[in-house]
Amino acid sequence: MPDTAMPILDVKGLKTVFRTRGGEVHAVNSVDFHLRPGELLGVVGESGSGKSVTMMSLLRLLPSPPAEMRNGTVMFDGQDLLKASPAALRAVRGSKIGFIFQDPMTSLNPVYTVGFQLAEPLRAHMGMSKSQARQRAVELLKLVGIPDAERRLGDYPHQFSGGMRQRVMIAIALACDPKVLIADEPTTALDVTIQAQIIELVKELRQKLGMAIIWITHDLGVIAGIADRVMVMYAGEVVEEGPVDEIFRNPQHPYTRALLKTVPAVRGPREERLQVIEGQPPIMHHAPAACSFRNRCEFAFDRCAREHPELQAIDAPGHRAACFLLDQALTQTPEAVDG
Amino acid sequence: MLTFTFRRLLLAIPTLLLISLLIFLLLDLAPGDPLAFQPLTIPPEVRQKMRDALGLDAPGYVRYLLWAKQFFWVEPLHFIDWMFGTNFAQGMQRIISWQFRAPVFDIIVQRLPQTLWVVGLAYLVGVMIALPIGIISAYRQYSWFDQVGTFVSMIGFSVPPFFSGVLMIVFFAIMLPWFPSIYDTTLVVDDFSSFGQQVRQMTLPVMVLALQTTAQLSRFMRASMLDNLNHDYVRTARAKGMTEKVVVLVHVLRNSMIPVVTVIALGIPSIFGGAIITEQIFKVNGLGQLLITAIYANDLPMVQTLAFIFAVLIVLCNLIADVLYGLLDPRIRYD
DSSP, X not given: OOTTSOOSXXXXXXXXXXXXXXXXXXXXXXXXXEEOTTOEEEEEOOTTSSHXXXXXXXXXXXXXXXXXXXXXXXXXTTEETTTSOHHHHHHHBTTTEEEEOSOHHHHSOTTSOHHHHHHHHHHHHHOOOHHHHHHHHHHHHHHTTOTTHHHHTTOOGGGSOHHHHHHHHHHHHHTTOOSEEEEESTTTTSOHHHHHHHHHHHHHHHHHHOOEEEEEESOHHHHHHHOSEEEEEETTEEEEEEEHHHHHHSOOSHHHHHHHHTSOOSSSSXXXXXXXXXXXXXXXXXXXXXXXXGGGOTTOOHHHHHSOOOOEEOSSTTOXXXXXXXHHHTTSOHHHHHO | OHHHHHHHHHHHHHHHHHHHHHHHHHHHHXXXXXXXXXXXXXXXXXXXXXXXXXXXXXXXXXXXXHHHHIIIIIXXXXXXXXXXXXXXXXXXXXXXXXXXXXXXXXHHHHHHHHHIIIIIHHHHHHHHHHHHHHHHHHHTTTSHHHHHHHHHHHHHHHSOHHHHHHHHHIIIIIISTTSOSSOOTTOOOOSHHHHHHHHHHHHHHHHHHHHXXXXXXXXXXXXXXXXXXXXXXXXXXXHTTOOHHHIIIIIIHHHHHHHHHHHHHHHHHHHHTOOHHHHHHTTOOSHHHHHHHHHHTTOHHHHHHHHHHHXXXXXXXXXXXXXXXXHHOTTOOOO
């Protein structure tokens, strides 16, 4: 993917705050990223690191109150989605940007048929008639690999298995040929064999339809297999981003390295225990003034508590990380940093 | 669904027979002599003759079977005769009210229209107001609309109709003489002015009763909507680019109606039970008032028949609620 292509989605300084009874929670803190046409961007991080909230903020899908998009721009198709009118936003949702959610069991409306739910965006965005929408719905179900599509249009979500429901969700997200597909942990709620099927399906659809994809997950194995670029998030910030090979071969941020260590290896020497990162991501009551990872970082030193690290470029193109160690790392060998 | 309905109807038969027996046995236990209101000057032997004529001293099972025969066989025949002008009943003895000395069903038919007009309309009005209030209150939770709705609901919940009814009369019949305080049953509606009069005399009792229904149902609707508004499928609908109107009125509403419809259907029998207190206050001589006077007068056939009709309605509305539930929620299929 050439680095020079114009991004289709360009996010700058995105900041989302939840106003709760216990004070403000800064869920997304000045996140910048971009997505190029046809690219697959993997977003990884622990639960609570702000991955989903970031993506839902793009389309303003978070209930407000309590959520509040306080800052930033989300440029898509020549307009800022954060400032777009409700009607303009609706024209983007489900039409140019499709969304797949985590839990297919609850993401479909239980009292309407799959055909009805699939036809809704077609009729709203593409002005199709009932019969046209039906025809297209059959095509879509076939596209996502649901057998006997014609008959299954009249079925209700509870008549589908979990994997099949996720396929229906994908069909809904793809209904209007979106330019961007945001998949929010689409395989987390599924069992492993079904996960693999869904991943294969998305890979295949991407080749066929050529849309750009943002894939949120905490499963690094999935990311390694499908992503072009990876963005690592922690406490509502991007701590490292770069091409997928770079991230896996040459991770720079201590958090990324720790994440990679937690993946149990199938090959190689058997390890006594699974590696874990002690503790949990902090709940941010203020915008970060220091490194948010310092309390769990084995390399933390005094500067980490004083200053806030900014993303800085590393020698490989497109690889950036936010850590003070990098200043030294640029002059020292990686072993020295590790030690 | 059809076989389910049919099976339930069949099952209702033994249930209702058992209920009718229970009603009979309970009323049999009740103290009081049906002849207590007769003048004390009636000689004992005449009194005994009256008792024999009414069959009061016959064994319990005879009296029960006689009532059952009259209710399940003779009365339907009379009804068919009245509908189609046939003569199946051939003058068989109907259930006679001791108090009115007339067939129980004739009196019920006289009283039914008032009750249906006042109590039935109040229920309808209550439902029609409660549902939109519940929907808006939930969608705009904690807005001023919601706060006012909550406040009014609390009033509706906590103020009993014997108080709100009198209050209404004081305000809207006496201080502001807009509406009559007494319901005139003899009014014949045949032109616009009498129709207007009918509407005016119905207004106060309907308002009092509708306040209660609205209070309960709107809270229920609100809770059900709130429950559903946080579901994942609502987010999906928004992510598909649906308008808020579609999200709320198509996606959330149908899910929210599932429990509410059950409550509405189960409330229908109470219409026919009449509003005993409200009917007393506004002098509406409907079914509620009929039941009260029948109890005072020891009019056992009347009380027994009314109680049994309520039981039938409750069983039927339960069935209706179950069927509606199944229609709204595809996950529930009875067959």
